[in-house]
Amino acid sequence: MEALLNRGIKQIIDEHAEVGPILEAYGIGCVPCSVGTCLLKDIVDIHGLTAVQEQELMTKIAKEVYPDRDIVIPLREDTAPAQGGELTYSPPIKKLVDEHAWIKRLLAQIPAVIEKLDLSSESDRRLVRDMLDFIRNYADRFHHAKEEDILFKYFDENLDILQVMFTDHESGRAHVRAIAEAVETQDRAVVCEHLTAYRELLTEHIKKEDEILYPWMDKELSDSQIGQMFSAFADVDVAFGDGPAKHIAFIETLEAASS
Amino acid sequence: MECGCPGSKMMDRRDEDSGDDPTVAVKSQLRQWPIQLHLISPEAPYYAGADVLLTADCVAYAMGGYHSEYLKGKSIAIACPKLDAEQTIYATKIQSWFEDAKINTLTVLIMEVPCCGGLLHLAKQALAASSRKVPLKAIVVGLDGEVRSEDWVTA
Numbered sequence: 403m404e405a406l407l408n409r410g411i412k413q414i415i416d417e418h419a420e421v422g423p424i425l426e427a428y429g430i431g432c433v434p435c436s437v438g439t440c441l442l443k444d445i446v447d448i449h450g451l452t453a454v455q456e457q458e459l460m461t462k463i464a465k466e467v468y469p470d471r472d473i474v475i476p477l478r479e480d481t482a483p484a485q486g487g488e489l490t491y492s493p494p495i496k497k498l499v500d501e502h503a504w505i506k507r508l509l510a511q512i513p514a515v516i517e518k519l520d521l522s523s524e525s526d527r528r529l530v531r532d533m534l535d536f537i538r539n540y541a542d543r544f545h546h547a548k549e550e551d552i553l554f555k556y557f558d559e560n561l562d563i564l565q566v567m568f569t570d571h572e573s574g575r576a577h578v579r580a581i582a583e584a585v586e587t588q589d590r591a592v593v594c595e596h597l598t599a600y601r602e603l604l605t606e607h608i609k610k611e612d613e614i615l616y617p618w619m620d621k622e623l624s625d626s627q628i629g630q631m632f633s634a635f636a637d638v639d640v641a642f643g644d645g646p647a648k649h650i651a652f653i654e655t656l657e658a659a660s661s
Numbered sequence: 662m663e664c665g666c667p668g669s670k671m672m673d674r675r676d677e678d679s680g681d682d683p684t685v686a687v688k689s690q691l692r693q694w695p696i697q698l699h700l701i702s703p704e705a706p707y708y709a710g711a712d713v714l715l716t717a718d719c720v721a722y723a724m725g726g727y728h729s730e731y732l733k734g735k736s737i738a739i740a741c742p743k744l745d746a747e748q749t750i751y752a753t754k755i756q757s758w759f760e761d762a763k764i765n766t767l768t769v770l771i772m773e774v775p776c777c778g779g780l781l782h783l784a785k786q787a788l789a790a791s792s793r794k795v796p797l798k799a800i801v802v803g804l805d806g807e808v809r810s811e812d813w814v815t816a
C-alpha cells in the first residue's frame with residue numbers, strides 16, 4: 403500500500419481507469435488536471451477528507467488496483483477535528499477569496515460579450531481592451547502577484563500543486579496575449595476562442611484554490627505567518643492605490659450594461 | 662456565589678484520572694513581566710511586531726499545555742472581563758497594540774462560560790476602532806481544559 407501511495411496519480415489512473423471516477427466521487431478531480439504528477443498520498447492529504455472518508459476512499463482504490471488481495475486500510479488517527487460545512491479562511495486568505503469573487507464576475511460576463519461582439523466597431527474593441535486591462539492589472543498583477551510573490555513563497559515552489567497553479571497563471575497570460583493581438587487584427591474567431599478558454603481555465607483554477615489549495619495552506623501556515631502575510635498584502639493594497647477600486651467599478655459598469 | 666450564573670456553577674471532577682505523571686518538570690515559556698493588562702504598557706518592547714495572546718485569567722489554570730502549546734514564542738497579557746474594573750482602559754491598550762506596537766496577530770483565549778466572551782468582545786471593538794488591522798483569533802477553552810473552538814474572527 404505504501405508503494406501505491408508514493409505513485410503519481412496520472413500513472414495510477416492510466417493503468418486503472420476506474421480510479422478516476424472513485425476520486426471524483428470524493429470531489430477530487432484529478433482526471434482533467436493539466437499536470438497530474440501529484441502523488442496519491444499528497445492528493446489524499448491535501449483534500450482535507452475526514453478519517454472515515456479517507457479510509458473508504460483508500461479501500462476502494464486498493465480493491466481496484468489489487469483486486470485479488472485483501473487489503474485492510476486502518477482508520478487514520480485524526481489530528482484535527484473535521485471541519486464540516488462552510489469553509490473558513492484566515493484573514494489574508496479570505497482577501498484572496500474575495501478578489502476571486504470579482505474575477506468570477508468578469509468571467510460571468512464573457513458569454514454575453516462574445517455573443518454581441520463586433521470587432522469592426524471601435525467601442526467593442528475598446529470593451530475587449532478594457533476587459534484585458536482588468537485581467538492584466540487586477541487578476542494578474544494585483545491578485546496573482548500576491549499569490550506568486552507572497553503566499554506561495556511560504557511553500558516549496560516545486561510542490562506539484564504549486565506547479566499546477568503556476569502553469570495555470572502562465573496559460574492565462576498566453577490567452578491574454580492572443581486576445582490582445584487578435585483584437586487589433588479584428589479576428590473575431592480568435593478573440594472568442596481565447597476568451598472562452600480563459601473563462602474555463604480561470605473558473606477551474608479559482609475552484610481549485612478556494613476549495614483545495616487555500617484550505618490546505620491555511621492548515622499549514624502558523625499564526626505568525628498568517629500575520630506577516632496579512633501585513634504584506636496590506637502593503638500591496640497600499641502600493642496599488644485606487645487601481646483595484648477602479649477595476650471593481652469597471653465590473654459594475656459591465657454588469658449594468660449587460661442587464 | 663449562588664447567583665445562578667453559569668460562569669460560577671460548581672463542577673467536581675476530582676474522581677477523574679489526571680493521566681499524566683505529575684513529577685515531570687515543565688519549563689515556563691513566559692518571557693516578560695508584568696502580564697496583567699492594567700499593569701502592562703502596550704509600548705513595551707516585547708509587544709512590538711509580536712504575536713500576542715490576550716488570555717482570560719482562568720484559561721492557564723484550565724489548560725494542561727498552555728505554556729508549551731500556546732505561550733511559546735508569544736507575548737502575553739491577562740485579564741478577567743467579569744471581575745476587573747475600568748475596562749475602557751483595556752480597550753485603549755488593545756487598540757494601542759494594533760496601532761502603536763504594530764503587533765503581528767492577536768489571539769484571545771477565553772473560557773467557554775458566557776461571561777468570559779466579554780474579553781473577545783473588547784478585542785473586537787478595539788480592532789473595529791483601530792486604523793490598522795491585524796488577524797484576530799478566538800480560542801474557546803472548556804472547563805475540562807480542552808479547546809472547544811479555534812477560529813479567525815472579524816471585528
Ligand code: SF4
Pocket residue numbers: 668717718719720740741742743744772774776777
Ligand atoms: S470571566 Fe473568564 S476569566 Fe473571569 S472569572 Fe469568568 S471564566 Fe474566569
Ligand SMILES: [Fe+2]
Pocket residue numbers: 546549567571607611
Ligand atoms: Fe492563482
Ligand SMILES: [Fe+2]
Pocket residue numbers: 498502545549608611
Ligand atoms: Fe487566485
